């Protein structure tokens with residue numbers, strides 16, 4: 001199959017491309033390299049079945065493909081808040097263009113949506129029926145509301161033009177290739193621990209998140225794309241941790257002498273987040289397999305390979 005991956009030079013996209021290429025597909029990657037890097041795709045650059053195009057999805061493009069994984073959009077608050085108007089354009093105009101492309105060539109279209117469509121949830125855990133509690137005018141809105149419009153567009157193209165869609169609501173995902181300056185909690189804490197700097201916990205650290213290892217997530221995306229269920233479907237790991245627990249786990253694993261430093265909680269930071277994955281289990285026969293400790297070990301090893309370690313040696 002000929003498969004388009006937008007945002008394929010990024011964290012999740014590059015892991016997805018590794019899987020698609022190793023299954024023998026032809027892959028076209030579109031990326032504007034805002035948060036993505038060519039180095040994530042080095043092993044495929046010379047491969048005859050792989051094509052990398054520097055392109056911004058807010059501009060139209062004509063391609064002939066069978067499937068489209070639409071991932072292009074910065075995912076970390078630090079990056080999506082840097083140019084919020086651009087984030088909205090990417091989610092709205094970018095998704096419109098990719099749906100227009102899907103319609104023209106009759107391709108199946110998968111949207112990488114997000115748990116952020118639930119905002120700061122009033123129900124726990126979050127199932128797909130929950131409509132969310134989103135601030136339309138806050139600093140996260142460019143991303144949250146942008147993704148909500150992207151979902152609306154996908155469903156309207158489906159109803160109005162018969163575009164074959166799939167919608168995944170992805171919960172916090174982590175793993176190798178996260179950027180060291182990504183600003184997300186796992187990468188921040190691991191990098192700080194390796195550099196022997198204090199681990200920054202925002203607020204009192206009692207807010208929770210549920211962390212999914214990237215290979216599990218990619219498996220879920222591929223099952224969704226190749227099955228009959230259009231979604232929306234939550235893809236995430238239901239094991240929930242407070243941010244303080246996460247910091248302490250990383251401290252123990254990397255650098256027991258690192259301190260924890262409390263910093264102000266950002267505006268509109270969701271208090272709790274945990275996916276109800278009943279739909280994914282039922283319709284995709286999918287659930288995560290990699291526990292947090294194992295995923296963190298692999299992530300820490302990857303960061304250590306890239307940035308080294310300044311952890312002081314412990315006395316015997």
Ligand code: NAD
Nearest residue numbers: 007009010011012032034035036056057072073075170173
């Ligand atoms: P990422 O920032 O590593 O990857 C996004 C990629 O999209 C980058 O390569 C970036 O250069 C590219 N991009 C951004 N704007 C673009 C544009 N206008 N045109 C072309 N390319 C553009 O993020 P990620 O973690 O790999 O996330 C991938 C997708 O998954 C995003 O859509 C994100 O919203 C979604 N998602 C991720 C998470 C997570 O925890 N990582 C959670 C929920 C949803």
Ligand code: UDP
Nearest residue numbers: 059060061062063096097098100101103104
């Ligand atoms: N589009 C694209 N590539 C294509 C087909 C469409 O980028 O192969 C863009 C097109 O430029 C438009 C958007 O997708 O901005 C929506 O296309 P659609 O055909 O649904 O709407 P229309 O072009 O009629 O406004």
Ligand code: UDP
Nearest residue numbers: 077183184185186188200201202207243269
């Ligand atoms: N966070 C933190 N320290 C950091 C970065 C993030 O305590 O150095 C917190 C953040 O306030 C949030 C949680 O960790 O409560 C997850 O943040 P992230 O940006 O990774 O993801 P999101 O908020 O989008 O789920």
